[in-house]
Amino acid sequence: MASSVISSSPFLCKSAQKDLGFPKPSQISVHRCQKRAISRKIVSVMAPQRSSSATGSVKTGMTMTEKILAKAAEKSQVVPGDNIWVNVDVLMTHDVCGPGAFGIFKREFGEKAKVWDPEKIVVIPDHYIFTADKRANRNVDIMREHCREQNIKYFYDITDLGDFRANPDYKGVCHVALAQEGHCRPGEVLLGTDSHTCTAGAFGQFATGIGNTDAGFVLGTGKILLKVPPTMRFILDGEMPSYLQAKDLILQIIGEISVAGATYKTMEFSGTTIESLTMEERMTLCNMVVEAGGKNGVIPPDATTFNYVENRTSVPFEPVYSDGNASFIADYRFDVSKLEPVVAKPHSPDNRALARECKDVKIDRVYIGSCTGGKTEDFMAAAKLFHAAGKQVKVPTFLVPATQKVWMDVYALPVPGAGGKTCAQIFEEAGCDTPTSPSCGACLGGPADTYARLNEPQVCVSTTNRNFPGRMGHKEGQIYLASPYTAAASALTGHVTDPREFLQ
Amino acid sequence: MASTLPTLPRALPSSSSKPSSPLVPFRSSSLKFTTPTPFIPSSISLSSRAASFVIPRATPASHGSGSTETLAKTTFHGLCFVLKDNIDTDQIIPADKATIFPSNQQERDEIASYALSGLPDSHTTRFVVPGEIKSKYSIIIAGENFGCGSSREHAPVCLGAAGAKAVVAQTYARIFFRNSVATGEVFPLESEVRVCDECTTGDTVTIELRDSGGLLTNHTTGKQYKLKAIGDAGPVIDAGGIFAYARKVGMIPSPSVA
Numbered sequence: 171m172a173s174s175v176i177s178s179s180p181f182l183c184k185s186a187q188k189d190l191g192f193p194k195p196s197q198i199s200v201h202r203c204q205k206r207a208i209s210r211k212i213v214s215v216m217a218p219q220r221s222s223s224a225t226g227s228v229k230t231g232m233t234m235t236e237k238i239l240a241k242a243a244e245k246s247q248v249v250p251g252d253n254i255w256v257n258v259d260v261l262m263t264h265d266v267c268g269p270g271a272f273g274i275f276k277r278e279f280g281e282k283a284k285v286w287d288p289e290k291i292v293v294i295p296d297h298y299i300f301t302a303d304k305r306a307n308r309n310v311d312i313m314r315e316h317c318r319e320q321n322i323k324y325f326y327d328i329t330d331l332g333d334f335r336a337n338p339d340y341k342g343v344c345h346v347a348l349a350q351e352g353h354c355r356p357g358e359v360l361l362g363t364d365s366h367t368c369t370a371g372a373f374g375q376f377a378t379g380i381g382n383t384d385a386g387f388v389l390g391t392g393k394i395l396l397k398v399p400p401t402m403r404f405i406l407d408g409e410m411p412s413y414l415q416a417k418d419l420i421l422q423i424i425g426e427i428s429v430a431g432a433t434y435k436t437m438e439f440s441g442t443t444i445e446s447l448t449m450e451e452r453m454t455l456c457n458m459v460v461e462a463g464g465k466n467g468v469i470p471p472d473a474t475t476f477n478y479v480e481n482r483t484s485v486p487f488e489p490v491y492s493d494g495n496a497s498f499i500a501d502y503r504f505d506v507s508k509l510e511p512v513v514a515k516p517h518s519p520d521n522r523a524l525a526r527e528c529k530d531v532k533i534d535r536v537y538i539g540s541c542t543g544g545k546t547e548d549f550m551a552a553a554k555l556f557h558a559a560g561k562q563v564k565v566p567t568f569l570v571p572a573t574q575k576v577w578m579d580v581y582a583l584p585v586p587g588a589g590g591k592t593c594a595q596i597f598e599e600a601g602c603d604t605p606t607s608p609s610c611g612a613c614l615g616g617p618a619d620t621y622a623r624l625n626e627p628q629v630c631v632s633t634t635n636r637n638f639p640g641r642m643g644h645k646e647g648q649i650y651l652a653s654p655y656t657a658a659a660s661a662l663t664g665h666v667t668d669p670r671e672f673l674q
Numbered sequence: 675m676a677s678t679l680p681t682l683p684r685a686l687p688s689s690s691s692k693p694s695s696p697l698v699p700f701r702s703s704s705l706k707f708t709t710p711t712p713f714i715p716s717s718i719s720l721s722s723r724a725a726s727f728v729i730p731r732a733t734p735a736s737h738g739s740g741s742t743e744t745l746a747k748t749t750f751h752g753l754c755f756v757l758k759d760n761i762d763t764d765q766i767i768p769a770d771k772a773t774i775f776p777s778n779q780q781e782r783d784e785i786a787s788y789a790l791s792g793l794p795d796s797h798t799t800r801f802v803v804p805g806e807i808k809s810k811y812s813i814i815i816a817g818e819n820f821g822c823g824s825s826r827e828h829a830p831v832c833l834g835a836a837g838a839k840a841v842v843a844q845t846y847a848r849i850f851f852r853n854s855v856a857t858g859e860v861f862p863l864e865s866e867v868r869v870c871d872e873c874t875t876g877d878t879v880t881i882e883l884r885d886s887g888g889l890l891t892n893h894t895t896g897k898q899y900k901l902k903a904i905g906d907a908g909p910v911i912d913a914g915g916i917f918a919y920a921r922k923v924g925m926i927p928s929p930s931v932a
Binding site for chain 1 (some may be wrong): 818849
C-alpha cells in the first residue's frame with residue numbers, strides 16, 4: 171500500500187445514537203464536543219486530543235468548516251453536532267430539480283411569494299438539455315418562467331437546442347459554470363440541488379447538495395438548518411508524479427475509506443501536493459467527496475484560489491483557515507509520490523484497483539466529460555497523452571465538454587508541447603468523436619436519446635463520478651471510473667491501461 | 675457475518691398462533707400504541723402525502739427548556755422488501771425518470787410505478803410489478819449506506835408514492851436521510867444489526883416506534899429487532915416537516931399571519 175497513516179492512541183467515543191441534523195426543542199446551546207464511533211469497516215485513525223480546557227466557556231480552535239458555519243450562523247463558536255440556522259450566500263439549482271424546488275417554495279410561501287434574494291440564486295440548466303424528451307424540455311421552460319417572475323439575475327438559459335452556440339447565456343454543467351462565472355468564493359456557504367455541489371469546497375467554502383424541499387425553504391428564507399459536521403483531515407504531501415491526476419488521488423482516498431467513510435463528515439484536504447494543484451484539479455478532488463458519503467469537502471484557499479476568483483468576480487470575500495488547535499476526527503496522510511494511477515471498477519466508486527492490474531480488461535468505449543472530468547484541463551490532459559502516443563483510438567471515444575467555455579478552450583487553446591495544435595485537432599487526429607454540446611450528458615444516463623448513453627451492456631472507461639449499476643444507462647453496463655490520462659490511454663489500447671504506457 | 679445475531683426475547687405473552695391475517699395489527703396488553711389518525715395542520719395545507727405519515731402525540735407538548743418532546747407512538751405493518759448494501763439513488767429511481775415532476779397526481783403515480791426499477795435484473799422480485807403503480811411491500815429493509823448517490827428527492831418520493839411507509843436500513847447516506855425527513859415520504863429508521871440478512875422479501879413485519887427507539891417484529895420468522903432512536907430528526911418529523919418545524923420555532927411566519 172502506497173499510503174501510510176498516522177497512528178495514535180485509540181479514542182473513547184460516545185455510543186452512536188444517530189442524531190441527524192435537527193435540534194432538540196430545548197434551546198440550542200454549545201454542546202460538549204461529541205466524537206462519533208467510526209464505522210467498524212474502516213481503518214481509521216484519530217488525531218491526538220487537542221487542548222483540553224475543561225471550562226465550556228473557553229474558546230476552542232475550530233476547523234475551516236466550523237468557522238464558515240459559525241460565521242454564517244452569526245455565532246462566535248460552534249462545535250460538531252451543533253444544529254444551527256445558517257445564512258446562505260448562493261443557492262444553485264438546475265433543470266431537473268429547479269421546477270420541484272420552486273414548486274415547493276410557492277406551495278409553502280404562497281403563489282405570490284418572492285425569493286429571499288434574486289441575486290443569490292443561480293439557475294443553470296445542464297442535465298437533460300440536448301434531447302427531444304418533452305418533459306426535459308418542459309423543465310427548462312418552467313425555470314424560464316420562474317426566473318422571469320422572480321427577476322432571477324443569473325439564469326443561464328438555452329432556447330435553441332439545435333445549436334448551443336446560438337445561446338449566449340447558456341453555460342453547461344452547473345458546478346463548472348459556478349466556478350467559471352465567479353460564484354464560488356472562499357468563506358461562503360453555497361448550496362445546490364445536486365450532490366456534486368461539494369465541488370465548490372475547492373474554493374475554501376462550505377458547499378453541499380440538498381433536496382428540493384430544503385431548496386424550497388432556502389428560496390423563501392435564505393437560511394437552512396444544518397448540523398455542524400466533524401472534519402476528517404487528509405494531508406497529501408509529495409511531488410505529484412507526471413502521470414497522476416487529482417482523480418487518482420480521490421479514487422485512492424475513497425478506496426481507502428469506502429463509500430460511507432465520510433458520511434456526515436467534512437473532508438479537508440491540505441498538504442504540499444494540494445498546494446501544487448490547479449483550481450480545476452482541486453475541483454475534481456472535492457467533486458467526489460459525496461462518493462465517500464461526505465457532507466462537504468474543503469481546501470484552504472491560497473494564492474491559486476485568489477487568483478482564480480479575483481479574475482472572475484469583484485464580490486469581496488473573507489477566507490478562513492483551520493485553527494492550529496482545531497480538533498479533527500481523523501487524520502490520514504498520503505505520500506503522493508508513491509501513488510499509482512487507479513480506477514474504480516464496477517460497480518462502486520470505492521472498488522479501487524491499480525490501472526496496471528486491469529490491463530486485461532477489454533473495453534468497448536471511453537467517455538471523457540462531466541463535472542468530474544470534463545473541464546478544460548481534463549481535455550488538455552487527454553490531448554497531451556494522445557499527442558505523446560501518436561496513435562489512433564481503438565474504441566469509440568466520446569468527448570463531452572462541461573461548459574461552453576470548455577468547448578471553446580478545446581477548439582482554441584494550444585496544447586503545451588504539441589507544436590501549436592489544439593485539443594480538438596489532436597482528438598480528431600486520434601480518431602475520437604467530435605466534441606459534443608456541453609452538458610451533463612451521459613454521466614447519469616439521461617433520456618434515451620442522450621449522446622453517448624450506455625444503451626448496451628458494454629464496458630466503458632469514464633472520467634465521471636459514479637459507476638453503480640445502470641448509472642450511464644444500461645443496468646449491465648460496466649463502468650470503470652478513471653482519470654483523463656487513464657481514459658485516454660485506455661482508448662488507445664482498447665483495454666484498461668495505465669497512462670505510463672504512453673507518458674513516460 | 676455471525677450466524678446468530680442477538681434478538682430480543684418476545685416481550686409479549688407467547689402466542690402460538692400466528693395472526694389470522696397479515697393485515698391484523700399485532701396487539702398486546704404490554705405494548706400500547708394508538709391507531710394513527712391523520713394530522714394536517716390547519717395553518718398550512720400540505721400535499722396529501724403528508725397524511726401518509728402520521729404522528730399523534732402521546733404526551734402533552736412540552737415547552738421551555740429541560741424537557742424533551744417525545745416522538746409519539748406510531749406503527750407500520752405490512753410486507754417487507756429486502757435489499758442489501760449501497761443501494762444508490764439511481765437504483766431507487768433511474769436518473770432518466772427525474773424529468774417526471776411529482777407535483778400532480780398523475781405524474782406521482784408514474785414515478786411510483788418506477789420505484790426501485792433501477793435494481794439489476796438479478797433482483798427477480800420487482801418492488802412494483804410492471805404495469806402497476808403501488809407496491810405490495812410497505813416496508814423496505816436494507817443494509818448499509820441506503821440511498822447513496824444523488825440528492826434528488828425523487829428517490830424518497832417514488833418510494834412513498836409507491837406505498838412504502840418506512841425504511842429500516844443499517845445506515846443511510848445523509849442526503850437521502852435528510853430528504854426522507856424533509857418530504858415526509860418515508861420514515862427512515864436504523865437497525866442496530868444487519869436485519870437485511872435475517873429477513874426475506876415477503877415477510878410480514880410490524881414496526882412500533884417509541885420515544886427511545888423502536889421495535890421491528892418479523893412475524894414470519896418470529897424474531898424481533900431493536901431500532902435506533904430517531905434522534906434529532908424527531909422533532910422535525912413530529913412537527914410535520916422542515917417548514918412546519920420552522921414555523922413552530924418561529925423561524926418563518928405561518929401563511930395565515932402573512
